[in-house]
Structure formats: structure tokens, C-alpha cells
Amino acid sequence: MPVRRPSAFALLLAAIPFVAMCFTVALWDRVEPLIFGLPFNLAWLVCWIPLTTMCLWGAYRAESRRERMRNKEDRTRP
């Protein structure tokens, strides 16, 4: 049953939000500078929510392209 692994490109894109929102917390967890009046850490995370959507959109494009190519190969195979 194990399924096909995602492409390295999709995994790389998915790793970006993890690095930005989780592992690097010590770098951005501070108050100053205030961004649009929000403390820096809050503004950073708020900013990364739409950026995560963009990363996933990239991964989505990559995965569906791969899927299409696979389907084409399947069809051409006898």
C-alpha cells in the first residue's frame, strides 16, 4: 500500500514555512521593530500565513504537473 513519495521540490517548498515559523523562533521573537503597530513576532507570523499558502501553491503546481506526466506515461505504455 505505501504511496508514491512527494517530489523533492514539493518537500523543499513545504520545509520553508517550518523553518520560518518554527525553528527560527529565537531570531524573530522580539517586540521591536513594531510593524504596522504589531510586535515583530506577531507581525512575522501573520506575514508567514499567506506566504505559507504561496509555498503550498507552488508545491501543488509541482505535484499536479508530475501527476499529469505520470498519467501520460501510463497511457502511452501498452
Next chain:
Amino acid sequence: MSARVTALAIIIGIVALGGAIGFLSAVRRKMDLEQWTVGNRGFGAVLIYLLMAGEVYTTFSFLGASGWAYSRGGPTLYILAYITLAYVISFFILPHLWEIGRKYQLQTQSDFFTLRYGNKYLAAFVCVVGVGFLIPYLQLQLTGLGIIVSLASFDSIAPAPAIVVSVVVLTGFVLAGGVRAVAWVSVLKDALMVFAALSIGIGIPYIHYGGVAPMFAALVKLKPAHVTMPGATTNLGHTWYISTVILTAAGFYMWPHAFAAAFAAKNSETLRRNAVVMPLYTLTLVFMFFAGFTAVLAVPGLSNGDLSLLTIVRSSFPPWFLGVIGGAGALTAMVPASIFVLSAATLFAKNLVRPIFMPEMNDFQVARLARIIVVALSLISLYFAIYSSATLVSMLLLAYSGITQFFPGVVLGLYWKRVTMPGIFAGLICGVATVVFLSLSNRDPFYGWNAGFVALCLNFLVAIGLSLVPPTQRPATECLP
């Protein structure tokens, strides 16, 4: 009309409307097990979005996000990170689960474990652990509902009758419409919740400080340490943040109801696209933070941080608006509660009672038993919610850590050929035991790390380690003449 009557009438109106939507969604549909639990696998992008948003944004996000911002400060930011990252993980898991689910007609989380590992005792164990951790979560929804409704109605309804009425309504629409009713009620719930969150999050800082930016400026001046980690706590620092975010992001879709919701989608493409868009909904929670941070300055010294939101809302807004908040709050508890009851009942009937005790049951009988269990579970949680015991609330702290112990079984099961049933079973038992031990002995956080994360690492180690051990018995038996 007095303030009480206005607020009360609006709350009742919203709950009645929600109930009516739930009942109507089921009209003229044949409610067999497949329709009831996974909506005949026919949910398109919008319904799936609403179902998933509906079950994720609970009273805990309503009261908890603002409550944590109030009582703990900086550490509350973990909520923004983990929900967003949970969708990233779901991108790689849910579409595959759906494919497998359709191919083998899976309806519950335990079904997946039965299929992948071929052991009904492992599946039954997954079911018992899942349901066991769902019950405190369910109870907490109802307790939260009681608090919200009684505060929003200016104490004209006590918590207990509010809880009883809402449980009757939600049990009714779950019995009638199953998962489809839950998704449709979610339409009203999410619309109201976004409206409430935006108006509270923008309105409260505006009323008290003239805007969000001046509010933060005042807060930073007065309590600069409150908005960074560890905030008002001593032990929720960066190590805790990283380990908690990873744990909860991994655990998010391991909740039995969230896992099973994936099966309701029309195709795997819907789930993949859904994962791309879902993070944006997390922005709603930012507004709850604004309200909580405002409350730090405006209503300091509350003993229960979870009440900070409602206290400040009550002193800032007109009665009709309180009614809307109360109604939205009630639905925010009822929608997740209904899906919890539905998933727990299906798991119980299909993955515990049938395989272990009554293998001769057919699907029709399972569906009937599940409905009986819905009523039983509602009554049990009603009892707990009204005669609320402290132990159950502290059990909830365990619940997320406990649920996440399913993660290795799911991920390794999907992506790793060599993983074995004994490895997963042993890992799961080790993980759950570690969680229970560390939490009950007050060792969470464990040297700064989230206890559930420590357990998850151990779980992975055991599962991978045992799976790699060569099966020694087999060659020996093959050598026999």
C-alpha cells in the same frame, strides 16, 4: 425590550436557525452508514472547507486564543504557527488517505489501521485511545458553551439549561443528517464567527485605545515582556515553542474526526487545494489575540483568563451584539461537539464492538448501534459538563499529546514499506504511556520540551527500531523439514 430579552432572543434565534439548517440538509437523503459518516464521499471544495474549518475552530479557539493572550502572552503565538503548519503536513497525507479510503471503503481512522496493519486489536486500541481523548474535548466544548451563553445573555440562562438545550439540538441533527448536517450548520457558524472575530478584534482595541497600533504601543510600554516568550510564564520558552508546534501540527489531523473528514471529500484534488487555502483562515485568530491583549490592560487581574474575552465584550458592546456573540459561541461549540459525537460513535460501533464482540453484525446494524451510541455519548458528556470535574479538564491537556501518538502509524504506514504491525503497536503503547506518565506526574514541560513531543520521539524510535529488526522466527520455521 430589555437588554436581557434582546440578547436572549438573538441567541435562541441563532441556535434554532442552526438546528433547522442541520435538519434540512438531510431531507430526502437515504441515511445509510456511508452517507451518515462520510457523506457518500461527495463533498466539493466549499463543503470540505466548511467541514474542516467547522471542526477546527472550536470554543477553545474562541476563548482559548484570547485567554492565552491574556494570561500567558507571547507563548500564545504557537497557535498561529501550528495550525498553519498542520495544513502543510496535511498536504502530504490527506490526499493519499482519501485515495486509499475510496479504494477500500474506509470510513474511520481505525479502518485505516485495520487495513494497513491487519490487526483488529491494534485498530481497537486506536479506537479506544481516540474516543477516550475525544470525550474530555467534547465536555470542554459544552462547558465553554454554558459559559458563553450565560454571560452573553446577561445571566438570564444558567449554564446547565443552555447545555441541555444545545445537546438536544445537536444530537437531533447528528442523528438526522450525520456529517452532511455538521458541514451545513458550519456555514452559519463560520459566517457568524468571522463576523464576531473581526468586530471584536478591531472594535475592542478601538473602543479602549483608539486602534490596534495604539493598544500595542501602550502594552509594550507597560509590559514589554508580555508579548514575547516566555511571556507571563516561566517555562514556556523557545524550546517549548518548537516542540509544541511540531507536536500539535503533527497531531492536528490525527484527531479521529479530522482524519475521517478527509474521506468525505469528492476527490483527492479537493483536499490538496484545500490545504493550500486553509492557512488563510488562521488569520481570524489574530483578531482574537487583539482582544486578549487589550484585556491585559483594560481588565487586569481576572483569575480565569478564558473569561477575559467575554468580560471585555460585555463591557464594550450593545446587548444585540452580545446576543450575536452568544449565538456564534453556542454554534462554535455545537458544530465540533456534533462531529466528535458522530466520529466517536462510529468508531465505537464499527471498530470496537463489531470486530471484537459481534463479528456477525452487518452495516445496517452497525449504523443503528452508532446512533444509539450517539445518544449515550451525548448523555455522558452532558453529565460531565454539568457536574464538571477538574480531572477531565486536566485530561484535555493530555489529549493532544495522546492523539498525536497515531502519527507514526499513519505516516510510516503511508510512506514506508518495511514498517511492521508490532513496531507500530509497541510504539503507540510506549508513546501513550509516556504521555500519561509525564503529564500525570506534572513533568510537562519535560526539561523545557513538550512532554507529548518527547513521547512522539520515543514512539518513532520504537516503531522504526522494531520494524528494522529482522524477523528471526521466519527463517527458523522455514528450515523445518
